[in-house]
Amino acid sequence: MTPPEHVAAWEDVAPEREPEGFAWLPGPLVGKLLAVAALAIVLSAMLTVWVLSRAAGQEVMQRLVSQQNDEVELVARLLASKIEQSQKVLATVAEGITPELLESPASLEWLLQQGLPAVRFFDAIQVARKDGNLAINLRYGKLEKASGLDPGERDYLVRTLLDGKPLVSGLIGATPAEARVMFTMPLLRGEGRVIGAVAGVLRLQSQGLLPHSLALPARSDSQLVVFTRDGVILAHPNMERVLGQVADEPGLGEAYARWRRADDAPLAGRAQTTVQADHVVSLASVPMPQWVVARVSASQAVLAPMQGVQRRAWALAAAATALVALLALGAMLWIARPLILLRQRARALMDAEAAGAPASGSAGYDGPWPHSPGEVDDVVRVCTRLLEHRRLQQRGSEASARQLRAVLAHVPLGIVVSRDEQVEVVSQQAGRMLGYAPAQLQGRRLTDLLASPPGAVDVAQQVRARFAAHGSFDGELPLLRKDSSTLWVRAQGQLVEPGVPASGLVWSLEDFTAERAARQQQSWERAHDPLTQLLNRAEFELRLQMLLDARAARGPRGVPEEDGGVLLFMDLDHFTVVNDVAGHDAGDDVLRHLARLLESEVRHNGWAARVGGDEFAIVLPGSSLARGQAVAEQLRAAVQAWEPAYGGRSFTLGLSVGLVPLAPGAHGVAALLYAADMACYQAKRAGRNRIAVGSVQVPA
Known part of the structure; x- marks a missing residue:
């Protein structure tokens, strides 16, 4: 076998000689891989610097996390001890209040103002009797009216009287100066009977609770914040942020949101740390009041010293990398020389093709190819x-x-190929039908060629709806000729590649103007069904009778028995589902589409008619029984494969067909239709969507 000319031309190319001094290199590909491996060893030094720098940064970060964990745990335990101390002091006050003192306001006032030193630990003291009435309201050492008690404080006293348990309130007060926390203790006597309740109030910024010195020493790169579970700030280095929302704190807001979404509160006495892009946030909770202690540190500020060391290391590594890169570039250029020549050869081929050079004999196609033993040669x-x-x-x-x-x-048929509703290919016949040269139609939009008859609906929208429902179009369209006259055509549109809308559409056009004009005549309307444009039942029976009469006039030798013709009676399965679900307009559209399908199948071989609601009939004169069965099967398969869609839902239909041969001697239309109808009924009883063959009794 003679090889192609370019293969032979390549085989005639003499291999390039290797430069002297490089013969020591091992084999073509292995030598190149060894050279690249040597460069990789040098470059691994850069990777080592990066790994060590990263490890050092992680070590610094781990130390910061450990330090913050210890700090927030210590502060959380300190706050917990303060809460516990406040409760113990209040318990001491409660032990000194007897039932008799509850009934003697003067004695109780003297006891709280002078007799119990523990009272001075609190900013305010309230004592309530069992009935909920306030016995005394002492604030900053001065007696105030019971009506001056804050409703929130009164609620905690009432809860303590009802539950008989000590409580620590949430935050009370709307400003930092008014913010306070209330501790309550039930007054118990006898067998645990509640005879009253005592409450001690501490200002939020008091020494006994959260003094401003708690956040000291202040650091520009770190902040200690205490906040409630609901996100209200209790302590902050910036006093203006107290009672603000923790969600507004840089770094801390993100950690707080994640914590609330997970509903994962830090464990009492233990810290949890979150490392973010710009901040390191450590959280620990104070269990009794459900407070959270947080330390927020700026990552960049903490790692700044380490980053200085890393910059110096990277500067040294960059110098070494530059040297390695220069060496690698020279080696890679030497290795890649055949590939560079191959690229130049490919560009020459593309330039020759762009210039319209012939496929053979041009310099671009027939120039020398590079040679390098191994992959390039392949x-x-x-x-x-x-x-x-x-x-x-x-x-x-x-x-x-x-x-x-x-x-x-x-071709005597008008052919148009379109893509995205734009004309790409036009046959001569299509141009003649519209009065244009084919080149004048190329590039025009299909919608520009559609005429709009007076009073008609939007034709383009109607075509799109047909394609959306059936995946194809088969019907009549008004086209606008070059002289502005209207041309009616019978149009069939199908996808170039079934199931691929982007492949475009191919249209076949037949001049339908004369037939449409005839259709407008009154005689045509009397003979045709107005919905499907097919013959109506009366006209169908008339034509069938004329066929039978003509055959009878020719005698028994006029038509061979096997080619006497067939009658098909069809019923559309599951049609009522379309009517019930999608509406009668959709049902009418289904009937029209089925009519076009039947008409296209028998246009040149017989005629079709609508003989009932969803019942149709076809006569195929001169067809054999086998031919009739083939036509019936083709129609049945087409209907089964067709899935119309309306309102976002697709429907599956079927076609039950009864087939009766037009046997010689059969003269009665009614008998033939009855036999075909019974065969169709038999197909439905057998499971629908199938074909049944019947027969008609011929008188002897």
């Missing part, structure tokens, strides 16, 4: 063979294009 072999294969394909494509142009020039 690629060159593949390229030369692909070029030869492409030449053969181009020749075949040019031949196909010539044949297509001949078909479009001589």
Whole structure:
């Protein structure tokens, strides 16, 4: 077998000689891989610097996390001890209040003001009797009216009287100066009977609770914050942020939101740390009042010293990398020289193709190919063979294009191919029908060629709706001729590639103007069904009777028995589902589409009619029983494959067909239709969507 000319040309190319002094390199590909591996060893030093720098940064971060954990745990335990101390002091006050003192306001006032030193621990003291009435309201050492008690404080006293348990309130007060926390203790006597309740109030910023010195020493890169579970700030280095929302705190807001979404409160006495992009946040909870202690540190400020060391290390590594890069560049250029030549060869091929050079004999196609033992030689072999294969394909494509142009020039049918509603290919017949040269129609939009008859609906929208429902179009369209007159055509539109809308549409057009004009006549309307445009039942029976009479006049030898013709009686399965679910307009559209399907199948071989609501009949004169069965099966399969869609829902239909041969001697239309109807009924009883063959009794 003779190799293609370019393969032979390549085999005649003498291999390039290797430069002297490089003969020591091992084999073509292995030597190159060894060179690259040597460069990789040098570059691994850069990776080592990066790994060590990263490890050092992680070590610094771990130390910061450990330090913050210890700090927030210590502060949380300190606050817990303060809460516990406040409760113990209040318990001491409660032990000193006897039932007799509850009934003697003067004695109780003297006891709280002078007799119990523990009272001075609190900013305010309230004592309530069992009935909920306030016995005394002492605030900052001064007696105040019971009516001056805050409603929130009164609620905690009432809860303590009802539950008989000590409580620590939430935050009370709307400003930092008014913010306070209330501790309550039930007054118990006898067998645990509640005879009253005592409450001690501490200002939020008091020494006994959260003094401002708690956040000291202040650091620009770190802040200690105490807040409630609901996100209200209790302590902050910036006093203006007290009673603000923790969600507004940089770094802390994100950690708080994540914590609340997970509903994962830090464990009492233990810390949890979150490392974010810019902040390191440690959280620990104070159990009794459900407070949270947080330390927020800026990551960049903490790691700044380490980053200085890393910059110096990277500067040294960059110098070494630059040297390695220069060496690697020289080696890679030497290794890649055949590939560079191959790229230049490929560009020459593309330039020659862009300039319209012939596939053979041009400098671009026939120039020298690079040579390098190994992979490059294999690629060159593949390229030369692909070029030869492409030449053969181009020749075949040019031949196909010539044949297509001949078909479009001589086919007696109007053919239009469109993509995205834009005309791409037009036959001569289509141009003549519209009064244009084919070149004048190319590039125009299909919607510009549609005429709009007076009083008609939007034709383009109607076509799109047909495609959306059926995936194709088969019907009549008004087109606008060049002289502004209207041309009615019978149009059939199908996808170029079934199931691929982007492949475009192919349209076949037949001049339907004369037939449409005839249709407008009163005689046509009397003979046709107004919905489907098919023959109505009366006209169908009349034509069938005329056929039978003509056969009877010719005698028994007029038509062979096996080619006497067939009658098909069809019923659309599951049609009521479309009517019930999608509406009668959708049902009418289904009937019209089915009518076009039947009409296209029997247009030149017989006639079709609508004989009932969803019942149709077809006569195929001169067809054999086998031919009738083939037509019936083709129609049944087409209806089964067709899935119309309305309102976002698709429907599955079927076609039950009863088939009766037009046997010689059969003269009665009623008998034939009855036999075909019974055969159709038999197909439905057998499971629907199938064909049944019947017969008609012929008198002897």
